[in-house]
Amino acid sequence: QSALTQPASVSGSPGQSITISCTGTSSDVGGYNYVSWYQQHPGKAPKLMIYEVSNRPSGVSNRFSGSKSGNTASLTVSGLQAEDEADYYCSSYTSSSTVLFGGGTKLTVL
Amino acid sequence: DVQLVESGGGLVQPGGSLRLSCVASGLTVSSNYMNWVRQAPGKGLEWVSVIYSDGNTYYADSVKGRFTISRDNSKSTLYLQMNSLRVEDTAVYYCARDHGGFHIWGQGTMVTVSS
Numbered sequence: 213q214s215a216l217t218q219p220a221s222v223s224g225s226p227g228q229s230i231t232i233s234c235t236g237t238s239s240d241v242g243g244y245n246y247v248s249w250y251q252q253h254p255g256k257a258p259k260l261m262i263y264e265v266s267n268r269p270s271g272v273s274n275r276f277s278g279s280k281s282g283n284t285a286s287l288t289v290s291g292l293q294a295e296d297e298a299d300y301y302c303s304s305y306t307s308s309s310t311v312l313f314g315g316g317t318k319l320t321v322l
Numbered sequence: 323d324v325q326l327v328e329s330g331g332g333l334v335q336p337g338g339s340l341r342l343s344c345v346a347s348g349l350t351v352s353s354n355y356m357n358w359v360r361q362a363p364g365k366g367l368e369w370v371s372v373i374y375s376d377g378n379t380y381y382a383d384s385v386k387g388r389f390t391i392s393r394d395n396s397k398s399t400l401y402l403q404m405n406s407l408r409v410e411d412t413a414v415y416y417c418a419r420d421h422g423g424f425h426i427w428g429q430g431t432m433v434t435v436s437s
Contacts, residue, residue: 215366250424258359258416258427259427260425269425309380310380311357313359313367315366
């Protein structure tokens with residue numbers, strides 16, 4: 213069970229857009245529409261930002277959006293704000309009825 | 323309000339055991355897919371285990387055969403029994419409710435395995 217692949221870091225200036233990728237296989241990301249994205253600030257519990265590839269929970273800004281193509285899912289954050297600076301993790305349901313997380317991406321707002 | 327509160331963490335020697343608890347309020351543990359997720363210091367999230375509403379359980383390879391997930395519906399509590407603990411099990415352990423994604427998380431409980 214190898215972790216999903218995410219870039220270690222991404223950065224952008226306030227107001228810009230960034231995209232974080234999450235690459236898996238046909239046994240996880242590519243095989244199911246159960247990809248989620250989480251935001252985690254230091255010392256805090258993770259917060260769900262996107263579920264089932266592209267759905268936003270109530271209360272999450274519409275600046276956050278998700279998509280998937282083949283074995284790669286993506287999280288886009290538009291109109292970057294200072295408070296978006298955090299670690300972001302993707303996850304996917306797998307064919308083994310388990311869950312895999314990505315290694316995490318540190319988003320820096322310049 | 324829906325809330326999950328973990329407890330039971332602490333310092334344990336390698337080879338020892340510990341039982342974590344997660345008390346749920348505002349939701350029925352037995353009707354949900356309840357998970358444990360951990361995070362080693364300075365590291366990323368790692369899924370540990372799930373118990374489905376039908377009682378089926380699944381585990382990460384790293385804990386299979388050592389950890390057991392269970393629930394007590396009368397106490398609205400999720401458990402994680404951890405045996406044969408290793409140094410690499412040191413982490414913050416979170417319980418989380420799965421509904422297409424982990425919508426609800428507890429605050430976490432720290433487990434330290436060290437001699």
